[in-house]
Amino acid sequence: MKKIVIVGLGLIGGSLALALKGFEDFQVIGVARRQATVDYALEHGVGDEATLDVTAAVRQADVTVLCINPVDIVTFLAEHRNDFKPGSLVTDVCGIKSAIMAAAQALPPEVDFIGCHPMAGTEFSGIEHAFAEMFRGSHLILTPREDSWEPHVALMERMAAYIGCQDVVKTTPQEHDAILAYTSQMMHIIAVSVCDDPMLFTCKGFEGSSFRGCTRVAALDVPLWTQLFSLNAPALTACLDVFIDNLKDYRKVIASGDGEKLAEKLTWSANRKRQMDLPGPDLLH
């Protein structure tokens, strides 16, 4: 039986271990750093097996999925470069790709690496919040190397379909990081910045779905997001500059009292949003 080894059984790794169970002829083996996590995984069927012995697991892996923080991925690739099976595939799930693809250069030529980022998650952390349905309807982004083996890309696509992803989007690490600064990282900076307002604690009872939708992700995993923001600082600050300018433009029109101009500006923005026509979640409560 072939083996998928999932290194790191947190929210994403745990959910992946649940979602991948039964995939083709693969056995799903989870690797954790703490015995308590291994026990939890075994007890709740998170993957088919769970272990603390990362080296032994990686040595028998046909696919290794690194579900740990970006900086830990970099370290892991260097430390375990000689543990991966020749011909095997290594991949990850983290929200930054340039730094990861650079670190993957450390691997021997007979080990393939495909960067991966499933656009899924919740504002919680840890295996106890993992659930098999997490990836349903989400995009899976792949950043294959130029010389990645086509059967490995095809395997990733079948895995994506199996866990319920809506589609697979292939791109370069650079494009991924530039766009993700906008669609993901900036959304988190917005959420925490809204929550920094002194009014936060007096607004209970006055919040609706727009407030909940915007601030949900503020309760973030600090080490993870510190790394993501830091590793993508130039792209993120560039996005923030555009956003702050756009906010200031709205502030100016609102302060001017020119209702006609405000309506014109809102029409423009609202039409852009309608044009984009994103399928949205049901956010009514």
Next chain:
Amino acid sequence: MKKIVIVGLGLIGGSLALALKGFEDFQVIGVARRQATVDYALEHGVGDEATLDVTAAVRQADVTVLCINPVDIVTFLAEHRNDFKPGSLVTDVCGIKSAIMAAAQALPPEVDFIGCHPMAGTEFSGIEHAFAEMFRGSHLILTPREDSWEPHVALMERMAAYIGCQDVVKTTPQEHDAILAYTSQMMHIIAVSVCDDPMLFTCKGFEGSSFRGCTRVAALDVPLWTQLFSLNAPALTACLDVFIDNLKDYRKVIASGDGEKLAEKLTWSANRKRQMDLPGPDLLH
């Protein structure tokens, strides 16, 4: 049979007409400006009756609920001040309260007015998007007059319970407008400002739930929100100033490369969010 007259059968008025059907011994009568809306309401059972004749409807109303845009409410109160039945209650559903409560001073002393704002809605407009469950789990904010009749406040509370509101929050028009600038109006300015980014149309396939949650409301009802922003401009611009400063603080720390300070700042913000502990919608897809 007593009568609730709902003036304006748009998204909120239509949903209210659906949700209030069967409430105690009240008949629910919807008033629209266009025959097509009246026909739709009659055909789909939006309320028990529907009519174009607003004056006749208001004259027999025990409760009149104004579900029209803020500026139209101001005009309506002045124009129909002598049409309301003595002893009857007039209320509204709009997202601004100071301007509405001031306009309600035009009513004769024997007509009661209680400002009302259900914290519910979607990004759509019009009766065809109305649904009875809209108010389930949401807050209903009331701004009664100092001399509002207690039985009218109690009636509003029973109506809130009947349509499924989570709770009823009473406040002053001033406090309502100060807080709503933060929890609602600013969320809409954030959403449109994010969508003004040139990257919007290239980011398809790269967006996750945080992006959808933050930008969902950008496809807004322009006349309505132009009025809400304009009528609350001082409070809204004050909120935007605080928010822009908070964003700039984050931008500065990210640009500095000081990971420790960034982690500290994120910990502070994330803890505030956790402390607030809002019940959130399920936003996983």
